[in-house]
Amino acid sequence: MEHITLSLPANRTLSGRALAGVVGSGDMEVLFTAAEGQTLTIDITTSLDNSDSRWKALFDRLNLISGLPAGQLVIHDFGATPGVARIRIEQVFEEVSHA
Template identity: 35%
Template sequence: MEKLHFSYKATQPIDHPVHIGVVASGDLEVIMKPTDSKTSELNIVTGSDGFKEVWQNVLTRFFARYPLLAKFEINDFGATPGVVNLRLTQAMEALKDEQ
């Protein structure tokens, strides 16, 4: 198990929490909470060690497209980069649906 932390500058604050996905084989959950910080903070717990660079690449692309300002908790159980991007995008869409 590995714990990762990333921080990204972001400009679009969220106003309510969002929870997407589940912790299950090949899947992950994303929890987003509003923050007073000037950066998005991501805490990731993953069962797959040694993928920090892959996580960073996926997250950098996501934040370049969607600069959401929030506190993120991600609990991963072997999700592929495609699933990570899908869950992050679903969380972003859930924010829009609830507004």
């Protein structure tokens, strides 16, 4: 198990909280809590060692596409593919943006 913490600049503000996925399904779970400020703090617990660069690349891509919201993102990953990871993260951001 590896624990990764990222702190990235945020350029949008949302409010509320959301959950997507279920880690017990062999997939991943993403919890997002919006906060005021200019930073998105990301705590990742993953079953894949040495995956820092994969996560950084994923968040760089998300930032280019839609920007990152301020808040706290907690990810419990059980080896999800990058595509599934992106979908789960986008799901929590979308759910909070419609709350």
